Amino acid sequence: MKILVAVKRVVDYNVKVRAKADGTGVETANVKMSMNPFDEIAVEEAVRMQEAGKAQEIVAISLGVAACQDTIRTALAMGADRGILVETDAELQPLAVAKLLKAVVEKENPDLVILGKQAIDDDANQTGQMLAALLGWPQGTFASKVELGDGTVNVTREIDGGLETVALKLPALVTTDLRLNEPRFVKLPNIMKAKKKPLEVLKPADLGVDVAPRLVTLKVQEPPKRQAGIKVGSVAELVDKLRNEAHVI
Amino acid sequence: MTAYFAPIRDMQFVINELADLSEVAALPAFAEQEVGPELVEAVLEEAAKLATEVLAPLNKPGDVQGARIGPDGVVPAAGFGEAYRSFIDGGWNGIGSPVEHGGQGLPELFNTATQEMWNSANMSFALCPMLNAGAIEAISRAGSAEQRALYLPNMVSGEWTGTMNLTEPQAGSDLSAVRTRAVPHGDHYRIFGQKIFITWGEHDMTGNTIHLVLARTPDAPEGVKGISLFLVPKFLVNPDGSLGVRNDVHAVSIEHKLGIHASPTCVMAFGDKDGAVGYLVGEENKGLAYMFIMMNEARFKVGLQGLAIAERAYQAAREYAKDRVQGRPTGAKSGDRVAIIHHPDVRRMLMTMKAQNEAMRALAYVVAMHMDLARHHPDPAIRQTHQARVDLLIPVVKGWCTETGIEIASLGLQVHGGMGYVEESGACQHLRDARITTIYEGTTGIQAADLAGRKLNMDQGAAMRALIAEIEATAETLDPIPGDDMAVIRDGLRDGVRALSKATEWMLAGGDPGEAMAVSVDYLMLTGTVCGGWQMARAARAAQNKLMTGEDSVFHEAKLVTTRFYVEHLLPKADALLRSIRNGGISIMALTEEQF
Amino acid sequence: MSILVIAEHDNAALKAATLNTVTAAAQLGEDIAILVAGHNCGAVAEAAAQVAGVRKVLVADAPHYAHQLAENTAPLVVGLAGGYTHILAPATAAGKNLLPRVAALLDVAQITDVIQIDGADTFVRPIYAGNVLATVQSKDAVKAMTVRGTAFPAAAASGGSASIEAVAPAADAGVSSFVGQQLTQSDRPELTAARIIVSGGRGMGNGDNFKLLEDVADKLGAAVGASRAAVDAGFVPNDYQVGQTGKVVAPELYVAVGISGAIQHLAGMKDSKVIVAINKDEEAPIFQVADYGLVADLFAAVPELSKELDTLKAAG
Numbered sequence A: 001m002k003i004l005v006a007v008k009r010v011v012d013y014n015v016k017v018r019a020k021a022d023g024t025g026v027e028t029a030n031v032k033m034s035m036n037p038f039d040e041i042a043v044e045e046a047v048r049m050q051e052a053g054k055a056q057e058i059v060a061i062s063l064g065v066a067a068c069q070d071t072i073r074t075a076l077a078m079g080a081d082r083g084i085l086v087e088t089d090a091e092l093q094p095l096a097v098a099k100l101l102k103a104v105v106e107k108e109n110p111d112l113v114i115l116g117k118q119a120i121d122d123d124a125n126q127t128g129q130m131l132a133a134l135l136g137w138p139q140g141t142f143a144s145k146v147e148l149g150d151g152t153v154n155v156t157r158e159i160d161g162g163l164e165t166v167a168l169k170l171p172a173l174v175t176t177d178l179r180l181n182e183p184r185f186v187k188l189p190n191i192m193k194a195k196k197k198p199l200e201v202l203k204p205a206d207l208g209v210d211v212a213p214r215l216v217t218l219k220v221q222e223p224p225k226r227q228a229g230i231k232v233g234s235v236a237e238l239v240d241k242l243r244n245e246a247h248v249i
Numbered sequence B: 001m002t003a004y005f006a007p008i009r010d011m012q013f014v015i016n017e018l019a020d021l022s023e024v025a026a027l028p029a030f031a032e033q034e035v036g037p038e039l040v041e042a043v044l045e046e047a048a049k050l051a052t053e054v055l056a057p058l059n060k061p062g063d064v065q066g067a068r069i070g071p072d073g074v075v076p077a078a079g080f081g082e083a084y085r086s087f088i089d090g091g092w093n094g095i096g097s098p099v100e101h102g103g104q105g106l107p108e109l110f111n112t113a114t115q116e117m118w119n120s121a122n123m124s125f126a127l128c129p130m131l132n133a134g135a136i137e138a139i140s141r142a143g144s145a146e147q148r149a150l151y152l153p154n155m156v157s158g159e160w161t162g163t164m165n166l167t168e169p170q171a172g173s174d175l176s177a178v179r180t181r182a183v184p185h186g187d188h189y190r191i192f193g194q195k196i197f198i199t200w201g202e203h204d205m206t207g208n209t210i211h212l213v214l215a216r217t218p219d220a221p222e223g224v225k226g227i228s229l230f231l232v233p234k235f236l237v238n239p240d241g242s243l244g245v246r247n248d249v250h251a252v253s254i255e256h257k258l259g260i261h262a263s264p265t266c267v268m269a270f271g272d273k274d275g276a277v278g279y280l281v282g283e284e285n286k287g288l289a290y291m292f293i294m295m296n297e298a299r300f301k302v303g304l305q306g307l308a309i310a311e312r313a314y315q316a317a318r319e320y321a322k323d324r325v326q327g328r329p330t331g332a333k334s335g336d337r338v339a340i341i342h343h344p345d346v347r348r349m350l351m352t353m354k355a356q357n358e359a360m361r362a363l364a365y366v367v368a369m370h371m372d373l374a375r376h377h378p379d380p381a382i383r384q385t386h387q388a389r390v391d392l393l394i395p396v397v398k399g400w401c402t403e404t405g406i407e408i409a410s411l412g413l414q415v416h417g418g419m420g421y422v423e424e425s426g427a428c429q430h431l432r433d434a435r436i437t438t439i440y441e442g443t444t445g446i447q448a449a450d451l452a453g454r455k456l457n458m459d460q461g462a463a464m465r466a467l468i469a470e471i472e473a474t475a476e477t478l479d480p481i482p483g484d485d486m487a488v489i490r491d492g493l494r495d496g497v498r499a500l501s502k503a504t505e506w507m508l509a510g511g512d513p514g515e516a517m518a519v520s521v522d523y524l525m526l527t528g529t530v531c532g533g534w535q536m537a538r539a540a541r542a543a544q545n546k547l548m549t550g551e552d553s554v555f556h557e558a559k560l561v562t563t564r565f566y567v568e569h570l571l572p573k574a575d576a577l578l579r580s581i582r583n584g585g586i587s588i589m590a591l592t593e594e595q596f
Numbered sequence C: 001m002s003i004l005v006i007a008e009h010d011n012a013a014l015k016a017a018t019l020n021t022v023t024a025a026a027q028l029g030e031d032i033a034i035l036v037a038g039h040n041c042g043a044v045a046e047a048a049a050q051v052a053g054v055r056k057v058l059v060a061d062a063p064h065y066a067h068q069l070a071e072n073t074a075p076l077v078v079g080l081a082g083g084y085t086h087i088l089a090p091a092t093a094a095g096k097n098l099l100p101r102v103a104a105l106l107d108v109a110q111i112t113d114v115i116q117i118d119g120a121d122t123f124v125r126p127i128y129a130g131n132v133l134a135t136v137q138s139k140d141a142v143k144a145m146t147v148r149g150t151a152f153p154a155a156a157a158s159g160g161s162a163s164i165e166a167v168a169p170a171a172d173a174g175v176s177s178f179v180g181q182q183l184t185q186s187d188r189p190e191l192t193a194a195r196i197i198v199s200g201g202r203g204m205g206n207g208d209n210f211k212l213l214e215d216v217a218d219k220l221g222a223a224v225g226a227s228r229a230a231v232d233a234g235f236v237p238n239d240y241q242v243g244q245t246g247k248v249v250a251p252e253l254y255v256a257v258g259i260s261g262a263i264q265h266l267a268g269m270k271d272s273k274v275i276v277a278i279n280k281d282e283e284a285p286i287f288q289v290a291d292y293g294l295v296a297d298l299f300a301a302v303p304e305l306s307k308e309l310d311t312l313k314a315a316g
């Protein structure tokens, strides 16, 4: 069993993101970058499968600028066996990422591909579904539990009304939700070992994929700020305000 | 309390550009580790995660709850045991220890950066591994092969912790007054006596604690030449490594103190019954010499604590200053009120904090680099040169960074206004925690005596003059572009190093040694201030080069401006200190005791 | 402009999110069709035909659509797509599961969480947990997008009279199957449709204490929500989560109890009309967005609130 995990380099979730004054994008200079939290969960799940003897090899793949190597190294330190970087400075939109991943999947032939359900920068929540579509594979999105069977995988999904379990034939694709697992802290000795693990660098052109964006971002701006209101001194005052000032109860 | 984020960008800059990572990386000792900027980044990123997510959140609760002593001994504050597990499971304890004992064998530079993070996140916590590191060092250097094999692997992994038992009620700064007795008993000794102020002297986070204890054998000569070092395990260790009986050593109480509440400071009783079993480390009567080898590094690490608290205080003040709205911009009578970061005086405070921190970090990390070269360079002569620099600068890092750390923590509180004085803001804790750093591992007075007495006179000022020459040379490399920051920085550094040179000649001139001692702390602070300026100037030069290539202009421009601020507003203190030094000790010593 | 809206339903009822999506569709054009893919879902089709502004309801009724597995419904939508300039789905778990799959098969981009329509090809959507809004323009022939319900009012559920057409089901892809589900049972309104929401965070301490909130919620006719920390701690089920990666809500009144107000939580509720925060930490960031903040221990304040509401009721 071979697992491919996609990991994205994004602005760290603790960072308060601000729009650039000229509206062309967000400020990313001097900003802490980290692995997308959902992708950490994806790597963790793959590593746990390997530790449980259910998977033999884990390949971590990232797409984007050269610095994405750091993100791959983190995945390797968590336990992935080797890395692939599809390096480009071009803006990559989800459809392009899905196409690049499809090309890599066709080279690597994994049995399972795990991605995060969304990246916390573009909040798109698309790439996994798109990749599954292009591959013609079944998809278990928003997973909170993944159980490997013989030639199948059962995925419990977080849906709006609760949970739903689906059975997928392998090869299959899973996208992770928050409660699938709690990713481990990387151990220092594993950081050192990760340096020795292979990391292959490819270019989109090597994969024969056209990555031209389909969406043009016309502008980026901050939404109007909500003003802080008042502090009330008591529950009685609160109820009074809600009834007689805000008219909501 | 605000979150802690490790200043990874500045750490990387200092390590890669100022502490000359490439030279350290080229040492054969680190060939296996493939040391380089990528490894620095990976290690710092992951350490930062642990610091931010596991250690920092326990800092305030640990302060409020504190460590306690119960019927079964010392109980650490809630969460510390689990955090310690994560810490050692992550392999962080052995970061700098040799691979043969299960460590990672990484350079001191890496250890230094991670130490800074642990201490910023939670100084009470960080003290535990810090004291353990001191004990590991002492056993590695002075212990027998058997002792090393029996104790080091578990201490390096962190499964066991180590302590340093030096201080006694009558023996603090003056360790020659130690009275604890060691009586020979077959292949070991029995230890009797009381030690005070022993950091993490007891706790239940690990299965065993290994105490290193200074004591006197029955016929030992008086004073420093009669002190030996003993290894006293809490639980005796069988030859196969399994644990045996509980030794006759116990924490009998813990201190109620100003800060570091979650770090238990224990009174340790040795030999309440028939004597604590102790094993001699190295030779008899050489204990103090062994202690000093390791104390050098412990002092260095306490210096880092000064920096670490200052960094945390700065981060809190910066966030507060961006949020707190108070007053209008200078000169404006109406219009919107602004966040206090707009006020010039708040800027002065924040710039002082930022510039001091960056200068302290640069100096401390550069000393760490010298430690690596002093330990591992293949050429003994080169090792010697680097060791001389280390020996000279350790009291400076200890004394200057801790004194400055307290000032910065106090400024951080000031930025918070009235809230700063209230515990909820967290600013109080930083100041309270910082306050110990100028006391333990040798007070500032003792550091200054070491610098101005021992270190300066040992080689008649050779190491200091070499340092001064190097600073002068740096000033001359700051090619001035007219009207540019670099010219200001060069001129400021020239003035600063001139003050250091004049002060050094005055100290060496050989007047009354008492007089030199009277102004020794001024001399230490002068040295620190100028060395800080020197490192900032090197930083500005590196930043200037980076700016020419257009790399990360936000960071590098700030570095240039911060250096200019240091040179314009902090480095001038060197002149004032020089004046004080030259005025000598007469008025300091003139009053009789009764006149106080 | 011809728009296909994918209905959100459970074979028995048409879900409210569909109505908000129809409103978005109406801003694009008048030629609106709704696709109901399911099994024994005739009642849903009937309901969809009543929705104001809808011209046509397409019904694909087959056993393999019973659970709307994306592997089966995506090819169906792709088969129908030829006639449409826009395909819209609600930005719900179901919509987000399906629509990217459709878009990829059509080789078009998909636009997630549209909150504003600036023209036939220009849309506004939040990114970075709603910290910034991006205006994007699509160059594709078909615009596939999910629509954030809170940004568009619901279309009238009645008054329409669309024709109902059966469409031939596509083949069963045969790669996935439904195993089971565990739905949260509740008589309270659904989070995304509720007029009032009472949400609890880690400050609630445990799941039992949520009864305090349920009590208040019932008196207000409110839904109960939660922060991620409360869900992670197992106090309440996952579908209670409000936030960047949970549900996005914008009720008339949102009451946050024992919630600190992390940016990821705010992303899910900051468009509420009125926000109330009850928290014992006066520095909690939630107060920066709250219209009414009460610094208090929730274990005292919430029971008191419950009593005040009784008094209010008694007084009429």
Ligand SMILES: Cc1cc2nc3c(=O)[nH]c(=O)nc-3n(C[C@H](O)[C@H](O)[C@H](O)COP(=O)(O)OP(=O)(O)OC[C@H]3O[C@@H](n4cnc5c(N)ncnc54)[C@H](O)[C@@H]3O)c2cc1C
Residues within 6 Å of the ligand: B131, B164, B165, B166, B167, B171, B172, B173, B174, B196, B197, B198, B199, B200, B257, B265, B436, B439, B440, B441, B442, B443, B444, B445, B446, B449
């Ligand atoms: C929280 C805490 C933790 C500690 N942890 C440990 C530990 O783990 N292990 C351990 O062994 N000890 C520990 N200590 C003890 C610490 O190292 C001593 O307190 C310190 O060395 C100072 O000694 P003292 O307290 O006896 O002060 P003293 O030596 O009495 O000094 C009092 C003052 O006199 C000055 N002074 C003394 N002698 C001279 C001199 N010759 N020249 C100039 N000035 C002088 C000092 O600078 C100081 O200002 C700890 C102390 C504290 C408070």
Ligand SMILES: Cc1cc2nc3c(=O)[nH]c(=O)nc-3n(C[C@H](O)[C@H](O)[C@H](O)COP(=O)(O)OP(=O)(O)OC[C@H]3O[C@@H](n4cnc5c(N)ncnc54)[C@H](O)[C@@H]3O)c2cc1C
Residues within 6 Å of the ligand: B324, B326, B327, B328, B340, B343, B344, B345, B346, B414, B415, B416, B417, B418, B419, B421, B422
């Ligand atoms: C223990 C205690 C007792 C007190 N007792 C009393 C009392 O009895 N009666 C009473 O009325 N008040 C009292 N106070 C309040 C005290 O006077 C205020 O805390 C003090 O004036 C500072 O105001 P602040 O806390 O709002 O800080 P801020 O005004 O917010 O100041 C924060 C920081 O910004 C700086 N700053 C603010 N504005 C400017 C500016 N325009 N230019 C430059 N720098 C600026 C300040 O110097 C400070 O460093 C007390 C406070 C404490 C902590």
Ligand SMILES: Cc1cc2nc3c(=O)[nH]c(=O)nc-3n(C[C@H](O)[C@H](O)[C@H](O)COP(=O)(O)OP(=O)(O)OC[C@H]3O[C@@H](n4cnc5c(N)ncnc54)[C@H](O)[C@@H]3O)c2cc1C
Residues within 6 Å of the ligand: A013, A037, A038, A120, C200, C201, C202, C203, C204, C226, C227, C228, C229, C230, C241, C242, C243, C244, C245, C246, C247, C257, C258, C259, C260, C261, C262, C263, C264, C265, C268, C278, C279, C280, C281, C284, C296, C297, C298, C299
């Ligand atoms: C990728 C990612 C996605 C995320 N997505 C979401 C999301 O969709 N939704 C979400 O909510 N979070 C999300 N988070 C988590 C978010 O960052 C916060 O951790 C979370 O919102 C905190 O929940 P909380 O406010 O309940 O807990 P805390 O931050 O722990 O706050 C608890 C609050 O309760 C108060 N309190 C405690 N006891 C009492 C009492 N007795 N009376 C009154 N007040 C009390 C405290 O003062 C405190 O303010 C996400 C995080 C990441 C990294």
